[in-house]
Amino acid sequence: MRRMIAVDLGAGPFVMFDPETTWRSSEMFEVWDDCFSVPDDLVRVRRHRSVSVTYRDIGGRLRRWERLPPDLAELMQHELDHLDGVLMIDRALDETAIRPVAERGALVDVRPRHRLSLAAIAEAAGSIAPEFRGAPVVTSETLGPQLGCRLTLAIETLNPVGCFKGRGADWFVSRQVAAGIPATLVCASAGNFGQALAYACRARGLPLVVYAAATANALKLERMRALGARVVLAGDDLDAAKEAARQWAASAGHHMVEDGREPEISEGAGTIAVELLAREPGIDAVVVPVGNGALLAGMARWLKAAAPAIRVFGVCSRGASAMEQSWRAGRVICHDRIDTIADGVAVRVPVPEALDDLRGLVDDIWLVDDTEVLVAMRQIHRHVGVVTEPSGALGIAAIAALGGASADNPLARQHVATVLTGGNLAQLSLLSHDHDAPSCG
Amino acid sequence: MPEKVLARPVLVKGDARLRIPCAAVGELDAAVLADAAALTATLQSLRARHGFGRAWRRRRSV
Numbered sequence: 001m002r003r004m005i006a007v008d009l010g011a012g013p014f015v016m017f018d019p020e021t022t023w024r025s026s027e028m029f030e031v032w033d034d035c036f037s038v039p040d041d042l043v044r045v046r047r048h049r050s051v052s053v054t055y056r057d058i059g060g061r062l063r064r065w066e067r068l069p070p071d072l073a074e075l076m077q078h079e080l081d082h083l084d085g086v087l088m089i090d091r092a093l094d095e096t097a098i099r100p101v102a103e104r105g106a107l108v109d110v111r112p113r114h115r116l117s118l119a120a121i122a123e124a125a126g127s128i129a130p131e132f133r134g135a136p137v138v139t140s141e142t143l144g145p146q147l148g149c150r151l152t153l154a155i156e157t158l159n160p161v162g163c164f165k166g167r168g169a170d171w172f173v174s175r176q177v178a179a180g181i182p183a184t185l186v187c188a189s190a191g192n193f194g195q196a197l198a199y200a201c202r203a204r205g206l207p208l209v210v211y212a213a214a215t216a217n218a219l220k221l222e223r224m225r226a227l228g229a230r231v232v233l234a235g236d237d238l239d240a241a242k243e244a245a246r247q248w249a250a251s252a253g254h255h256m257v258e259d260g261r262e263p264e265i266s267e268g269a270g271t272i273a274v275e276l277l278a279r280e281p282g283i284d285a286v287v288v289p290v291g292n293g294a295l296l297a298g299m300a301r302w303l304k305a306a307a308p309a310i311r312v313f314g315v316c317s318r319g320a321s322a323m324e325q326s327w328r329a330g331r332v333i334c335h336d337r338i339d340t341i342a343d344g345v346a347v348r349v350p351v352p353e354a355l356d357d358l359r360g361l362v363d364d365i366w367l368v369d370d371t372e373v374l375v376a377m378r379q380i381h382r383h384v385g386v387v388t389e390p391s392g393a394l395g396i397a398a399i400a401a402l403g404g405a406s407a408d409n410p411l412a413r414q415h416v417a418t419v420l421t422g423g424n425l426a427q428l429s430l431l432s433h434d435h436d437a438p439s440c441g
Numbered sequence: 442m443p444e445k446v447l448a449r450p451v452l453v454k455g456d457a458r459l460r461i462p463c464a465a466v467g468e469l470d471a472a473v474l475a476d477a478a479a480l481t482a483t484l485q486s487l488r489a490r491h492g493f494g495r496a497w498r499r500r501r502s503v
């Protein structure tokens with residue numbers, strides 16, 4: 001018998017070859033353990049609350065799975081014990097710590113399911129509109145070395161709405177139609193989600209009303225109208241427009257669709273991770289722009305189940321950091337104002353459900369400022385030949401800000417992926433080097 | 442058509458093999474990959490029979 005562990009966290013099985021524990025937390029916890037090799041018993045054991053492990057994957061790559069959450073840390077300690085010939089009954093705390101499995105209901109809680117369904121993400125990956133699937137995944141041989149890593153880009157700018165949001169919108173509307181839910185939809189959008197929802201509604205003959213801020217990107221407003229949406233301007237920013245949309249939808253009896261609140265939208269976005277992993281299974285880290293968090297949640301949900309050694313990082317604009325602060329605090333923190341050129345991620349009122357979806361899935365969330373974003377947009381254009389809007393360049397801005405090959409860069413020499421989330425740039429002059437004083441997107 | 446990989450029986454308490462420390466895998470050769478496929482098939486079989494695997498449950502910490 002050899003040292004390997006098969007694991008299935010809901011996104012398909014993977015095998016860990018020669019796993020080893022590299023770190024154990026000093027904090028311990030007690031749990032009721034169970035085992036298919038000891039099928040009649042539950043055993044009270046004490047485990048480290050967290051561990052880090054290394055292993056080789058099926059491709060022979062060394063993977064580092066760092067600081068596991070308690071439930072998975074317990075699982076790994078149990079399985080690693082097996083590899084050493086140790087059973088849970090050897091670790092029973094005392095003579096009362098071995099109980100019949102029939103008492104499970106009284107002793108063991110069932111873990112609540114995550115709001116985002118892995119099965120739905122897998123289904124969406126095969127069924128959303130084909131024009132949004134199979135986006136280019138490319139490795140940049142010049143930008144990566146400049147940033148001190150091997151860099152893979154998921155390019156989500158080359159579809160009918162010029163951004164990643166077509167995936168979630170299509171999946172959401174298809175589920176609405178399948179469920180026979182009343183037809184007229186209402187949303188608020190900075191522009192990209194509205195375009196995506198308009199595209200999906202038009203394909204199914206559904207009416208859509210989009211509320212947008214009076215300051216919204218003119219290009220995006222024009223495209224939403226061209227896709228058949230009725231556009232209403234209200235308020236000075238997205239969150240003000242959202243409140244107006246919510247009130248109108250309630251008064252008119254229509255369904256308000258909120259990006260980040262509807263799980264299907266995040267599940268649709270998660271299909272990017274499915275495609276990314278299928279193309280590049282050896283990725284060490286994924287860096288994802290964060291607006292309301294639906295993209296990050298959808299991708300992280302899949303990545304942490306399919307290949308949990310991959311570290312997942314979010315990136316917010318420093319001028320719209322409500323989600324970053326909320327994630328750190330573990331509660332919704334709203335801001336009074338936003339100040340960024342990255343209109344696609346300019347959230348000042350986080351969606352509670354979207355914030356909760358990130359719990360336990362994200363390794364860190366970083367901030368970048370507008371100057372770093374501008375530089376990143378130009379780098380992407382120069383090295384990859386792709387135009388991104390400011391929010392689409394947040395990932396590259398964050399990777400660049402980490403300092404290339406420096407010793408304290410957590411991504412140095414790693415295989416890093418990011419998503420170029422959108423290319424709906426109204427002001428092409430932002431790509432020019434003589435434009436260094438950003439004022440709008 | 443690839444041959445279907447069969448699940449193997451799960452060793453249960455009392456089987457002396459459960460007490461033998463496993464050897465390092467080393468090179469991922471054809472025999473190792475076959476064992477890995479069988480291990481995966483066994484896990485999937487358990488999942489199909491019981492509706493869950495161990496990782497789907499959380500133990501109460503009291």
